[in-house]
Amino acid sequence: MITSLIILIISLLLDGILSNLLPFSPYQLSWFTPLLTVTSLTIVYCIMHKKINVSFWISLIIIGIMYDISYTNLILWHSLVFSLLIIVIKFIFEKILTINYWTYLLVIIVTLFLYEALNVALLSLFQLKTISLTLYLDKTVHSILLNVIYGSVLYLFYKLKVARS
Numbered sequence: 001m002i003t004s005l006i007i008l009i010i011s012l013l014l015d016g017i018l019s020n021l022l023p024f025s026p027y028q029l030s031w032f033t034p035l036l037t038v039t040s041l042t043i044v045y046c047i048m049h050k051k052i053n054v055s056f057w058i059s060l061i062i063i064g065i066m067y068d069i070s071y072t073n074l075i076l077w078h079s080l081v082f083s084l085l086i087i088v089i090k091f092i093f094e095k096i097l098t099i100n101y102w103t104y105l106l107v108i109i110v111t112l113f114l115y116e117a118l119n120v121a122l123l124s125l126f127q128l129k130t131i132s133l134t135l136y137l138d139k140t141v142h143s144i145l146l147n148v149i150y151g152s153v154l155y156l157f158y159k160l161k162v163a164r165s
Contacts, residue, residue, distance in 0.1 A: 011040035032146040039147040043154040108151040
């Protein structure tokens with residue numbers, strides 16, 4: 001669990017660093033738009049889904065609060081979004097029969113679309129901001145490449161760690 005928490009914190013910091021280095025305005029997105037915290041959260045859950053306990057959910061809420069304080073200034077927003085994402089990923093994982101490298105990548109892509117969709121839906125629901133479908137798809141598609149690469153690296157890291165144990 002400690003390794004997972006460290007990976008989540010590193011991903012949170014990398015999100016901030018990369019979003020400052022790469023173009024991130026709505027109509028000038030890089031093909032490497034970072035959502036590394038979401039990707040690492042997905043991989044951590046996928047790898048540890050049988051060992052999830054209360055400490056995981058507490059860590060999830062803390063990471064969400066840290067994400068909000070660092071990037072959005074909407075306290076508890078990402079705690080809610082991350083929790084909803086994990087519930088959906090849990091549902092998806094219960095329906096998947098074979099779990100391998102390719103299903104992890106597919107789950108990452110689905111999670112990225114769900115993350116953006118949840119944000120758009122909640123922003124619209126609370127009337128904080130209206131986001132067009134074009135912008136939603138543009139941002140999501142631009143985030144896939146970097147996050148799939150990052151997810152692959154995390155997956156291989158976990159597999160090597162398990163092989164050594």
